[in-house]
Amino acid sequence: MSDTKQQVWVFIEQREGKPADVSFELLSKGRKLAESLRGELKAVVIGHDLQDLAVETFHYGATEALLVDHPELEHYSTLPYSRIMSQLVDEHRPRIVLFGASFIGRDLAPRVASHTRSGLTADCTDLQISDVTYLRKDYPELLLQIRPAFGGNIIATIICPDSEVQMATVREGVMEKIPLDRPVEGQVTQVAYTPEEVDHLVRIIERHHEDAKVNLKAAPIIVSGGYGMGNFQNFQILYELAHAIGGEVAGTRAAVDAGFIDHARQVGQTGVTVRPKLYIACGISGAIQHRAGMSDSNKIIAINDDPEAPIFSVCHYGIVGDVMAVIPMLIDAYKHKLK
Numbered sequence: 001m002s003d004t005k006q007q008v009w010v011f012i013e014q015r016e017g018k019p020a021d022v023s024f025e026l027l028s029k030g031r032k033l034a035e036s037l038r039g040e041l042k043a044v045v046i047g048h049d050l051q052d053l054a055v056e057t058f059h060y061g062a063t064e065a066l067l068v069d070h071p072e073l074e075h076y077s078t079l080p081y082s083r084i085m086s087q088l089v090d091e092h093r094p095r096i097v098l099f100g101a102s103f104i105g106r107d108l109a110p111r112v113a114s115h116t117r118s119g120l121t122a123d124c125t126d127l128q129i130s131d132v133t134y135l136r137k138d139y140p141e142l143l144l145q146i147r148p149a150f151g152g153n154i155i156a157t158i159i160c161p162d163s164e165v166q167m168a169t170v171r172e173g174v175m176e177k178i179p180l181d182r183p184v185e186g187q188v189t190q191v192a193y194t195p196e197e198v199d200h201l202v203r204i205i206e207r208h209h210e211d212a213k214v215n216l217k218a219a220p221i222i223v224s225g226g227y228g229m230g231n232f233q234n235f236q237i238l239y240e241l242a243h244a245i246g247g248e249v250a251g252t253r254a255a256v257d258a259g260f261i262d263h264a265r266q267v268g269q270t271g272v273t274v275r276p277k278l279y280i281a282c283g284i285s286g287a288i289q290h291r292a293g294m295s296d297s298n299k300i301i302a303i304n305d306d307p308e309a310p311i312f313s314v315c316h317y318g319i320v321g322d323v324m325a326v327i328p329m330l331i332d333a334y335k336h337k338l339k
Contacts (some may be wrong), residue, residue: 006039006141007094011085012057012065013104014047015076015209021217022100022172024060029127029175030098031061036129037095037141042066044088046081048074051188058186059179065186070193075207076104080199082111088191089116093164096143098127101169113167119160120167121145123269125174125292134161143168148269148288155288173217173273174292214248214264220277221247224267224294227254228283228304229323235260237327238282244334247278252290268293283323286311303327 008030013020027043034041043057043065054065068084089097089112097112099105101123113120126146132139142159143166149156160166216222223242229235235255242249251261253268267274269289279297284290286302286309294300295314302315303326312318319326 006034006037007092008034008037008039008041008096009089009094009098010041010043010057010062011097011099011105011108012043012045012053013076013100013102014045014050014053017047017050017053019053019056020100020102020104020172021177022102022105022170024057024179025172025175025177026098026100026170027057027060027062028178029170030096033096033127033129033143034061039095040064042094044068044085046073046084048072054188055186058183060177061180061184063184063186065188066191067188068191068193070195072195072199073193075204077199077202077204078107078111079201080193080195082108082115083196083199084191084193085112086115089118089165095141095164095166097165097167099167099169101171105169109167109169116165117163118165118167119163120169121147121158121160122169123147124168124170125269127168127170132159132161134159137161142166148292153288171269171273173275176275176296212264216248216250216265216267216272216274219248219274221245221280222250222267222274222276222278222294222297223247223280223282224250224252224284225255225260225282225323226252226284226290227258227260228285229255229260230283232260234324237324237331241280241327241331244331247276247280250274252284252287281311281315282327284311285309286314 010026012023043062045054046068054067099109128144132142139161145158225238250265250267256266269292273293275296277298279300281302300315301317302311303319307320
């Protein structure tokens with residue numbers, strides 16, 4: 001067994017027993033981090049009747065799943081979940097703990113970090129292991145927590161040199177989900193849960209769940225618009241292009257804030273991270289927050305009237321021109337090719 005300080009943990013988020021994609025994405029990333037540390041990857045599974053889910057984590061490299069199973073834990077509740085995670089971290093002192101930057105992860109991670117006095121960075125876009133010299137002192141194998149900062153004007157690398165345990169949250173889609181060809185022969189370790197009075201201070205009276213109306217992550221083609229589209233009416237031409245080529249429509253945060261498109265279709269650091277086969281960026285300048293959500297697309301076509309726009313530094317094909325002139329030509333060309 002490796003040194004307990006070199007353990008990488010991933011909190012496995014689930015609703016109604018169905019795991020969140022971000023948890024398996026973090027297991028895939030955690031596996032690489034654990035290899036860099038020559039340590040172990042472990043999953044923490046909290047809920048009810050989740051033996052199968054615990055075993056599923058072995059397909060992504062976990063060597064052990066800490067399973068806390070109890071009927072009262074079926075649905076996420078802040079107080080018992082944070083108490084359980086805090087006790088586990090206090091007892092085992094893992095080197096790294098990762099959470100999805102979801103509603104649940106953002107509620108849980110800060111409470112655990114506060115209780116265990118651990119370093120925590122939110123919304124990371126990359127995680128790496130490196131030796132660091134800071135204030136003339138050497139720190140071996142620190143977690144580099146990388147994310148845009150200061151309004152996206154810089155990429156910040158954050159370290160927690162004085163924290164034994166380092167924590168981070170990562171948005172869904174940022175890391176790639178990579179199952180193993182053959183699952184690890186892992187171990188499911190049952191962890192006892194004893195309810196306490198404090199756990200019932202907050203009770204779930206009613207649950208209402210609504211599935212997202214659009215799934216950008218699964219779209220092979222995305223036509224995306226930015227503030228440069230000008231107005232809501234101009235933005236509608238993107239739907240024509242998307243319909244012609246069988247794609248989905250998305251937008252930048254600036255386009256969402258301007259009312260051009262719904263937030264559910266926002267791509268970027270504060271939206272969805274996508275990796276389509278084709279991403280057409282229309283009137284998008286290419287701020288770092290947006291690029292964080294689409295730069296891994298297989299092919300990127302950018303249309304912008306500013307030849308100096310940052311989007312041209314990440315695209316494969318760039319068209320300098322007025323989007324309202326170029327897009328109708330694209331639609332027309334595509335329709336005539338099909339005839």
